Amino acid sequence: MKSKHFYSHLIETTDITIELAEIELTSDERVHLISLIEANIHSTVIETVLSNLTKEDKKIFLKNLVSNDHEIIWSHLKSKTKNIEEKISKSVGILKKDLYKDIKEIQKEKN
């Protein structure tokens, strides 16, 4: 089955969602927060990729993104950038740390 996003194989969010499970939330609230995590990750990935491309390559990337062909997206990115997968993982890692910290703050407050 095709993964949701071209970068899905690089991102693991289970640790955050497990932390979220510890907080008292309704099902709708939990779903909304998870969607906000996804939205933050998505924007972070797009920002990381665009910041590593030239003006012309940004256009090609966005066009490829619209076509939603993961193979073409990666083929282009790998030919035009260096270590882009690592860069994506790193920037999402920083974001995740922040999100994790936000949840921990709540848990600390609760105890």
Next chain:
Amino acid sequence: MYQKTNHPHYEYLRDKWTKRHGKIQSEIFDKHKDSFEWLVNNSRQLTIGTLAGIFLLTSPIIPKIQTVFSSNEVTSNKAIDKGTFIIYDLKNVLPQTVRPLTQEEDKSVGEILSRTYGMNVVPELDGKRLNATYGIIGQEQHLARYPGDNMITHFDNLTEQEKFWDYGMASGLGAWGYFTNSQSAMSQKDIDREKYYIAVQTFMAPNFYDNPKDYLDFFKYRKMLVVNPQNGKAIVADIADAGPSPSTGKQLGGSPEVMTYLERYDGSQRGPVLYFFIDNPSDKIPLGPVSL
């Protein structure tokens, strides 16, 4: 009125993460705007969406946020969100605080709105203008459309009744009295005029007291484009009431239907809208929500 209470932890994380997301989105658009504009202008597959760039700013009532660049959006053949660009364009023109716009700002905003929504939108028409084109909007109530109209007779169907019942009906009439003489004489136009009405401070329009009758005739059911600059949602509304009082700190009011569509609220969550005249001599532009 019954109000659902969210868990405070949810509200804390929602606000914090929505804000963070808005910040990232702003950075993306600031740094790479040209590329997105190119995409919009060069994609033949581009259709126009409805999730007007909620990502630049918070939109807590969205049950599940979606991402503007999401591949899901593409596979489901939904639009790339042109609304995002109007939010960005307006953000660059509008002041940080809500105040009357300068002539130059009015001109720029009018051009952006005209271009985006495909109608001629102007701050001044026939030499007349309101006291503002950018102001805080408050919540108004339903208005009686004909003698005897009440909360039981007011709604077309149960869905509307459930959605808009709680706003109640104003004890007084609109600025021009009833919209029609009786229920049997009521046309769709009358129904829409009440449904999509706004109240504006007609009495504060420049030069109003030089010729009040002339001004009131001009304002009566005058169509305006009302836009929430924070989500790009726009609606064609008509002036059917005068107000609110300047002491409220608000510049205009919207019917329950207008406020709901624009996702604007009163009280501590109140926010601004843009309201410009529509130059529409043949009166072909219908009242109601505008699709991008």
